[in-house]
Amino acid sequence: MIIRGPDFWTYFHGRQDLISPDGVHLTARGTRPTGQHWADTMARRVYRVE
Numbered sequence: 001m002i003i004r005g006p007d008f009w010t011y012f013h014g015r016q017d018l019i020s021p022d023g024v025h026l027t028a029r030g031t032r033p034t035g036q037h038w039a040d041t042m043a044r045r046v047y048r049v050e
Helices: 008-013 028-045
Strands: none
Touching: 008 028
């Protein structure tokens, strides 16, 4: 079974403040929300937690 990871494209499209001016790296503020987005996605897709 393949479990898809989070859709970071859509997530960061609405949260440009979390990406540095180079458009590639996260800002210091972007690290924690990115990890949380990953954890929330896996909780829903793997463990069926809503």
